[in-house]
Amino acid sequence: EVQLVESGGGLVQPGGSLRLSCAASGFSFSDHYMDWVRQTPGKGLEWVGRTRNKANSYSTEYAASVKGRFTISRDDSKKSMYLQMNSLKTEDTALYYCARSGSYAPFDCWGRGTLVTVSS
Amino acid sequence: DIQMTQSPSTLSASVGDRVTITCRASQTISNNLAWYQQKPGKAPKLLIYKTSTLESGVPSRFSGSGSGTEFTLTISSLQPDDFATYYCQQCDSYSLTFGGGTKVEIK
Numbered sequence: 001e002v003q004l005v006e007s008g009g010g011l012v013q014p015g016g017s018l019r020l021s022c023a024a025s026g027f028s029f030s031d032h033y034m035d036w037v038r039q040t041p042g043k044g045l046e047w048v049g050r051t052r053n054k055a056n057s058y059s060t061e062y063a064a065s066v067k068g069r070f071t072i073s074r075d076d077s078k079k080s081m082y083l084q085m086n087s088l089k090t091e092d093t094a095l096y097y098c099a100r101s102g103s104y105a106p107f108d109c110w111g112r113g114t115l116v117t118v119s120s
Numbered sequence: 121d122i123q124m125t126q127s128p129s130t131l132s133a134s135v136g137d138r139v140t141i142t143c144r145a146s147q148t149i150s151n152n153l154a155w156y157q158q159k160p161g162k163a164p165k166l167l168i169y170k171t172s173t174l175e176s177g178v179p180s181r182f183s184g185s186g187s188g189t190e191f192t193l194t195i196s197s198l199q200p201d202d203f204a205t206y207y208c209q210q211c212d213s214y215s216l217t218f219g220g221g222t223k224v225e226i227k
Contacts, residue, residue, distance in 0.1 A: 035216070044207065044218060044219075045156075045164065045218040046218065047209075047215070047216040047218065050216075061214050061215065064121070064215070097163055097164075101211070104211050105169070106154035106156075106209065107156075107166060107209075108166050110163035110164055110165075111163065
């Protein structure tokens, strides 16, 4: 069974840092692009960023709203992806999902999400 | 970034109704358009990709169409399990974007 499990969410003060993890199982993790998508409580979905696979040099892309503050990485040996979030703002408060994707491909598998709350 | 505009934002319908949701892109996106269904407390679920290709296991009452900048999701006969929020998403550019969502409510 294909499964994605996020962890690492919690309460952090504005300006603080947090690292989220996404553990994958049930598929060939190294072949896939992986993304982070967030959802503000009661609001819509916002793509955060992605890491491509080894064949595409593990290159990354970020939404303008997080570029320069967030960093996505992956460890294929551990079938895991990470989101390092620095200089957090109150508007980063959201449920963070990891999702599987590909080149010009949709998000065909999602985790259950991990909640990040940025508040003083 | 490519902006995705969905309409309507809320739709009230009855079981058995034919329902259509529209998604407009701010620029041409080829056929790289996907639709998702989300229920409260759950992650989004992929319904349709490449504008009109049904994801495995998705009922055939769901269909997608469109090209260029205008796309539609149609539910041919609304079922009780279909009351949810639907999102379109373009995967045509390096910066991916979603529509604002359409909540399908019971009339």
